[in-house]
Amino acid sequence: MSEQKSAIEKIRLSGDLADSTPSSQFQISKLDSILDPLSDWFSSILIKEARQAVKSRQFVWTYVLQLVLVAVWTAMGFAWIENDLGIGLLAGYFTILGFPLAVIIPFSGYRSLAREFEDGTIRLISITTMKPSQIVLGKLGSALIQLVMYLAVLAPCICFTYLLPGVSIGTILLGLSISVGGSVFLTIFGLFLAGSFRSRTLGVGVSVVFSIALGLVYFLWIAFCIQLSEGRMGGFGSDDYIVATGFVFSVGSTALILLASVIAQISFFSDNRSTLIRIMMLVQQTLFFAWLCQLISLEPLFTDGPKILLMVVGHYWLLMGFMMCGESSELSRRVRRSLPESLFGRLFLSLLMPGSGRGFLFALANIWAAFLFVFCLMVFENDLFDWPAFSDQRRGRFMGNQLAWDDEITGMLICTGFVTWFLALVFLCNRYLWSRMVRKIEPGYGPVVSLFFGAAIVSLMSIAAFLMEEFFFFYKGLSDIAVSFNWYSMTFEPLSQLTFAFVVCFVIQAVIFTAFAIFLASKDFLVVAVETPERVLIERQPNKKSTLPVGESIDEIFGELPLGPRGGDPA
Secondary structure, rough: OOOOOHHHHHOOOOOOOOOOOOHHHOOOHHHHHHHHHHHOOOHHHHHHHHHHHOOOOOHHHHHHHHHHHHHHHHHHHHHOOOHHHHHHHHHHHHHHHHHHHHHHHHHHHHHHHHHHHHHHHHHHOOOOOOHHHHHHHHHHHHHHHHHHHHHHHHHHHHHOOOOOOOOOHHHHHHHHHHHHHHHHHHHHHHHHHHHHHHHHHHHHHHHHHHHHHHHHHHHHHHHHHHHHOOOOOOOOOOHHHHHHHHHHHHHHHHHHHHHHHHHHOOOOOOOOOOHHHHHHHHHHHHHHHHHHHHOOOOOOOOOHHHHHHHHHHHHHHHHHHHHOOOOOOOOHHHHHOOOOOHHHHHHHHHHHOOOOHHHHHHHHHHHHHHHHHHHHHHHHHHHHOOHHHHHHOOOOOOOOOHHHHHHHHHHHHHHHHHHHOOOHHHHHHHHHHHHHOHHHOOOOOOHHHHHHHHHHHHHHHHHHHHHHHHHHHHHHHHHHHHHHHOOHHHHOOHHOOHHHHHHHHHHHHHHHHHHHHHHHHHHHHOOOOOOOOHHHHHHHOOOOOOOOOOOOHHHOOOOOOOOOOOOOOOO
């Protein structure tokens, strides 16, 4: 073999790559030193999806069409609009911006995740080192990058309209907030649909329905822009801000729950797929009560207000509780490693862990916590809030009128009792069916089956109670029994109208069923944590940074040349 060494071998044998190369070629700027660690932090899914989205024909044609429409609308606006030129141009710009944000981006996000399930590549992605949250946030991040690029086209035009008369900064911020926030919510909802309906057959139908729904949303956005151009979207008052705050809280918290659900759907079945969703439920209920306190600070609670609040919260926890009752009670060893070991953790933090029993008790604890919160609002309403406009009416509404106070408390207790009873019935039925028939259901669909089963029980029981009440109207005893199982009418019945049949037929059996369900659910707290294997502890340790050798040449592999000095100790 020739003794003449190649340039690469000379560099390797010298052991110093930097000395044999001009420093200008390896000089790193400050911007690169900042962006390089940041690029390592982003998941490869985000990079892949962003590249595919930007290079796709759909993005290119939509981007070009948006540029053309902006130019055409600007010329037409200056030629045709005589009055309120600024607001007219702004409404047209928002209409052009709404199509890619309300239709293109959400549907692209839905198809990006649905294609992973259809092609089976989601399994290959799941076994990599990427977490499910990185996969989902990578899909969402790609949509946000497209959103920013579409906004970049309209940003100069929207800023220009601010210089024209009739356009305020509040109007611009309102339109941008609704368009951007709505696009993000629709994208998350599309990801949720893609994770929920994974089969190719269902995917076709869901794609059609979702595209039609996005078209309807865009037409609603056009209607908003027309109202904006006609000057009907005026300034905001205090009531408008309350409504806007409630809308933002509801949409934002719902988006968080849907996002947590998508992360759980693509996780392994042995993972903890419930804790994040239950935390988001607590966040949503907290935001609801925060908005409620903001509303009460402007106007006191009206008559039957506490009972209506409990009805709204009760329906929410019926929906969530039915799905949690459909979870499997068997915990994998991976989940059992993370179970709390202290007494406080097993009593409270265990409610956030997976399992039908814990889910039932979690929903039960939240509905009764909502009852206590509304009760405290009634008791301390006069001390916590001050309404100058209602100074003559605010005193004695509940505390001063003993009959009204008793009716409100009774209605709240009946509403909470019915929610507790329905949850107990569904939990007991699921616990029985789970050991018999539910095992045949594909994993992951138990909560869906439980939701439809619970909704059927509540609907059929309420409808049957209404029909029996009308059918046995002339039979006092049978009519009272029928009314006793109708929680919509019993919640608003005065205290004096409560019958002995209600106490015997509903209260006694509800207490028995609920106590038995709590006894069965409490057995889930007896599951103790298992020891984490040593290999898992080693894998969880942060990787040690080491400098690996550059590599071996053909001559070094066959031993004809000595190994050059390595770049560092590969410990």
